[in-house]
Amino acid sequence: MxxxxxxxxxxxxxxxxxxxxxxxxxxxxxxxxxxxxxxxxxxxxxxxxxxxxxxxxxxxxxxxxxxxxxxxxxxxxxxxxxxxxxxxxxxxxxxxTPIKLFDHVEQVLTNLARSYTLMLVTKGDLFDQESKLARSGLSRYFTYVEILSEKDATSYRTLLQTYHIPPERFLMVGNSLRSDILPVIEIGARTVYIPYDITWSHENIFPENQGAKGYYECCHIGEVPELLHTLEQC
Amino acid sequence: MxxxxxxxxxxxxxxxxxxxxxxxxxxxxxxxxxxxxxxxxxxxxxxxxxxxxxxxxxxxxxxxxxxxxxxxxxxxxxxxxxxxxxxxxxxxxxxxTPIKLFDHVEQVLTNLARSYTLMLVTKGDLFDQESKLARSGLSRYFTYVEILSEKDATSYRTLLQTYHIPPERFLMVGNSLRSDILPVIEIGARTVYIPYDITWSHENIFPENQGAKGYYECCHIGEVPELLHTLEQC
Structure with missing residues (x-):
């Protein structure tokens, strides 16, 4: 792997x-x-x-x-x-309020948890995020849960040091260029960007990301396992 | 050590x-x-x-x-x-508001950080606790900072697993029997109880703690280094 x-x-x-x-x-x-x-x-x-x-x-x-x-x-x-x-x-x-999962989420996590260690990395209020995770029913898929007050290069670097993960063996999947993608590329790890709103994303995406080292993009989370399969064979 | x-x-x-x-x-x-x-x-x-x-x-x-x-x-x-x-x-x-440190805190942390890895383990609001740590000027002494939504045996167990710390090699110092002492003793680690208010603590302390395995008590944080020195020689 x-x-x-x-x-x-x-x-x-x-x-x-x-x-x-x-x-x-x-x-x-x-x-x-x-x-x-x-x-x-x-x-x-x-x-x-x-x-x-x-x-x-x-x-x-x-x-x-x-x-x-x-x-x-x-x-x-x-x-x-x-x-x-x-x-x-x-x-x-x-x-x-009840948590509304996106399509494919449960199936993708079930599938990936068989081969990989999964981690949830969120930003925001600790109590609120833990409560949402509990209500989502998804906590069983995640070996590690990390809730950060800010997602920047420094906090990702600290996170990887804490878990002894070399950057090249870490992949982050998320919808925010600012929080999930750019700082993770900055520390030398890999990322999958899933735009939440297609229109918004196409207006805001920085063109230089498209070919950047460590940057991949999926239209929805259901496409992640196939991308991972391809990456494993490179 | x-x-x-x-x-x-x-x-x-x-x-x-x-x-x-x-x-x-x-x-x-x-x-x-x-x-x-x-x-x-x-x-x-x-x-x-x-x-x-x-x-x-x-x-x-x-x-x-x-x-x-x-x-x-x-x-x-x-x-x-x-x-x-x-x-x-x-x-x-x-x-x-400016953070008011207790007496001896800075000196004790300076002293202990020379020989030990120090960790801050707090409960509460993530943003607020990180802000307090920054304002306290103490963050340089702590290799690890963990902010939990609840401090119970399960969360301490997860914490020690994450950092690969055997319970017998972990010591927790705190003022709350419910959050800092009892759950830590429960998972087989050691604790130093520092009552915040002498009167309150003497009314509330469970007598069975006094001789419990892994339970030690100091009147104030300034006494912790000497206690550790004694424990190291046992």
Whole structure:
């Protein structure tokens, strides 16, 4: 085998995540509709989220606090307690909603776990990510689970050192160029990029990746085993 | 050397943590003083925190959301937006407050890092704990940092397997019997218990620990090197 460990990102690689945030943002806009236009709400929420990243990091709890802060700002403090309670309920609903796996995920993990050691490498809130993994029913496929606060070259390097994995024997599968692909290529390991939204990805992909060392691409996770089969024979 | 790794808990072992929550609870009671008695506020906040643990886990963001929810409940939704904004500011202040190390900490870690591999093992919110470690200035002493969502026998067992540490060569230092001591003794490793509050600990310590295999106790962290010196000579 060419690889000691095949690692997978989770959010928007194994299961839907962005759609959950998008749906909650729609509910948020509907709640604040008496006060503001959807465009103003979206703009102010984006602004608050980015400003709060240094306090809260990534995750649903921080997102909920940013919704509350945005609601107070946009209503000049006139938002009612019962409406803020609804925002907390939106957050709790996100934290407990059933996980929607993408097609092929279960079958691909079953297949690969027979030949490889699988690792889950996610970013975000520790409690929330562990809870999602438990609800997904996928934990039995993963020998190792690593939840990082940031996915950059330094954190991947530390990860591989901890597990004594040589970079050339590590393959990372994910949907984010910034978090799953570029830093992993940087440390000399290999990557499979699975765009979550075809349109978005084709607009954002850096053309130089296409031929970059350690960069491969699949349309969906169902194609990963065949790619691995090909790589093993190279 | 008898030990491959000396592990330390962080909150209330290396630096003050509970005092920060206590101080914020006092500010919370002062803010809600026009609506309720301090006793009612404390009781309702405790109740909300415990009920929300399954959604939010441990940490400051969850605590902040629980303060907001408590304030809405206790005021029948009459709390003003500007007051809820203050609660969010309380949370942000907690997340960025300077870390107060206990006496002897820096000197003990400098000393031990010369002979041992040191590991930090904490529980709680990933982003918050990493931020505290960075602000503490102590990260240079720790070869490994592990932030767990729960500290029980299973999570310690997984931790030792990941790092290939035999239990008899692992020593854990901490202030919590429930999180740092009992589960570590359960998996056959050794522990040093440092009560954070002498009175509290003497009331709560289980007498059978005193002679339990793998259980040692120090009054403060400054005593740990001498204890280790003695253990190495046994």
């Amino acid at each position: 060419k690889f000691d460990v095949i690692a997978f990102d989770a959010d928007d690689t194994l299961w839907q995540n962005e759609t959950l945030f998008a749906a909650t943002k729609d509910k948020f806009k509907a709640l604040l509709n008496p006060y503001c236009s959807p465009e103003t709400i979206q703009e102010q929420l984006d602004h608050t989220e980015i400003r709060n990243l240094r306090y809260f990091g990534y995750g649903i709890k921080g997102f909920t606090l940013s919704m509350i802060e945005t609601a107070i700002q946009l209503t000049d403090g006139h938002i009612r307690g019962s409406e803020i309670q609804k925002l907390i309920e939106f957050g709790k609903a996100m934290l407990t | 008898k030990f491959d790794v000396i592990a330390f808990d962080a909150d209330d072992t290396l630096w003050q943590n509970e005092t920060l929550f206590a101080a914020t609870k006092d500010k919370f009671k002062a803010l809600l003083n026009p609506y309720c008695s301090p006793e009612t506020i404390q009781e309702q906040l405790d109740h909300t925190e415990i009920r929300n643990l399954r959604y939010f886990g441990y940490g400051i963001k969850g605590f902040t959301l629980s303060m907001i929810e408590t304030a809405i409940q206790l005021t029948d939704g009459h709390i003003r937006g500007s007051e809820i904004q203050k609660l969010i500011e309380f949370g942000k202040a907690m997340l960025t």
